[in-house]
Amino acid sequence: MRERLPGDWSEVLREALEAPSFAKLERFVEEERRQFTIYPSEEDVFSAFRLTPYAQVRVLVLGQDPYHGPGQAHGLAFSVQPGVAPPPSLMNIFKELKSDLGVAPSCGGSLVSWARQGVLLLNAVLTVRQSQPNSHAGRGWEEFTDAVIRAVGARSEPAVFLLWGNYARKKKKLIDTRRHEIIESPHPSPLSASGGFFGSRPFSRINDALMLRGQEPIDWHLPG
Numbered sequence: 161m162r163e164r165l166p167g168d169w170s171e172v173l174r175e176a177l178e179a180p181s182f183a184k185l186e187r188f189v190e191e192e193r194r195q196f197t198i199y200p201s202e203e204d205v206f207s208a209f210r211l212t213p214y215a216q217v218r219v220l221v222l223g224q225d226p227y228h229g230p231g232q233a234h235g236l237a238f239s240v241q242p243g244v245a246p247p248p249s250l251m252n253i254f255k256e257l258k259s260d261l262g263v264a265p266s267c268g269g270s271l272v273s274w275a276r277q278g279v280l281l282l283n284a285v286l287t288v289r290q291s292q293p294n295s296h297a298g299r300g301w302e303e304f305t306d307a308v309i310r311a312v313g314a315r316s317e318p319a320v321f322l323l324w325g326n327y328a329r330k331k332k333k334l335i336d337t338r339r340h341e342i343i344e345s346p347h348p349s350p351l352s353a354s355g356g357f358f359g360s361r362p363f364s365r366i367n368d369a370l371m372l373r374g375q376e377p378i379d380w381h382l383p384g
Contacts, residue, residue, distance in 0.1 A: 161186045161189060161190070161202070161205065162177050162182070162186065164202070164203070164205065164206050165177070165206045165209055166206070166209050166210050166213065168213050168214045168215065169206075169209045169213075169214050169308075172214055172311045173304070173307055173308065173311060175307070176303065176304050176307035176308075177304075179303070181300045181303050182300060182303075182304060184300055185299055185300030185301060185304070188296075188299050188300070189287055189296070189299075192287070192289065192296070196289045196290065197289070197290040198287055198288070198289060198290070199226050199227065199228060199229075199232070199233040199287070199288055199289075199290060200226055200233040200234050200235050200287070201234075204233070204234045204235040205235055205286050205287060206235060206286075207234055207235025207236055207275075208235055208236050208237070208275060208280055208281050208282055208283075209280075211236070211272060211275035211276055212275050212276070212278060212279065212280045212281075214311070214312075214315075215315075216278045217278055217280045217312050217315075217319055218277075218278035218279070218317075218319055218320065218370060218375060218378075219278060219279045219280065219319065219320045219321075219322060219366055219370075219378065220279075220280045220282060220309065220312050220319060220320070220321050220322065221237055221238070221279060221280065221281050221282065221322045221324075222237065222282055222283075222284060222309070222321070222322065222323055222324070222328040222331060223237030223238055223281070223282065223283040223284070223324075223328070224283060224284055224285065224294070224325075224327050224328070225283055225284065225285035225286075225287075225288050225293060225294055225296065225297060226283055226285070226286065226287065226288045227240060227247060227288075228288045228289065228290055228291055228292060228293050228295075229247075229290075229291070230290070231244050232244055232247065233288070234270075235286070236271055236272070236275055236281040237281040237282055237283045238250055238253060238271060238281060238348075239269060239270055239271035239272070239275075239281055240268075240269040240270065241270060242268055242270045242272075243268060244268065244269055244270075245268075245269065246265075246266075246268070246269035247269070248349070248350045249347070249348045249349050249350070249353075250269050250348075251265075252348040252349070252350065252353045252357065252358070253348045254266065255358070256348070256357065256358055256359075256360065256361075256362070256363070257363055257380055259358070259359070259361075260361045260362070260363045260364050261363050261364055261380060263363075263380050263381055263382075266382035266383070268382070268383075270382070271382070273379075273381075273382055273383060274378065274380070274382075277378050277379065278378075279378060280308075280312065282305060282308060282309075283305070284301065284302055284305045284327070284328075284331075285297050285299075285301040285302065285305070286301050286304075286305070287301070306331070306334055309321075309331055309334045309335065310334055313334065313335050313336055313339075313340060318339050318340050318341065318373055319340050319341075320340070320341045320342075320343060320366050320369045320370065321335055321340055321341070321342045321343070322343050322344075322362055322366065323342060323343070323344040324344070324345060324346070324347045324348060324357065324362075325346060325347030325349070325352065326347075327347075328344070328347075329344050332344070341369040343360075343362050343365050343366060343369070345357050345360035345362065346360075363378075363380050366378060
């Protein structure tokens with residue numbers, strides 16, 4: 161599994177990859193794939209890292225675990241494969257994007273264009289059994305993705321961390337808030353979006369933070 165991680169990320173995450181916990185995780189995921197349908201595909205587990213090189217990360221958006229329905233997950237938090245209808249949380253993200261910046265919703269739900277602009281769409285857990293959310297939680301992915309968060313935070317260039325929901329907000333302790341911008345709100349899930357996600361204006365706030373540091377804003381428009 162680790163051989164699919166791009167070289168730039170492999171270098172900065174070497175310690176995490178060489179930890180006994182990661183070897184144990186690899187064995188677990190391999191066995192799970194033999195017995196169950198696991199998402200995303202093996203080829204897509206590290207898509208976020210392939211599309212957003214380490215040196216190009218400007219924004220880190222943290223999700224929890226992949227979508228667990230057929231044809232949805234492809235390695236990017238909150239994103240679904242091209243041609244797949246956006247799930248409810250992503251629909252709420254699109255509603256807030258329209259309210260915040262006037263960007264009309266896409267008919268699809270692929271966020272690849274964001275990833276290519278330096279938005280690392282990172283789930284804390286990178287695999288899941290079909291129809292069983294959080295089924296791979298607590299198996300070692302969290303140690304690896306915590307190392308990813310620390311690695312982004314260790315760079316000399318400041319980044320913007322977008323933390324949606326209580327789970328993501330717990331990762332705040334991994335980030336040097338003196339150097340990096342943190343934007344947080346309730347999760348876009350239908351269960352919590354009305355409690356403060358709607359109206360939080362994360363997209364304009366991210367762009368404001370980037371421009372304040374002399375960086376180009378993200379173009380949040382999606383093709384289609």
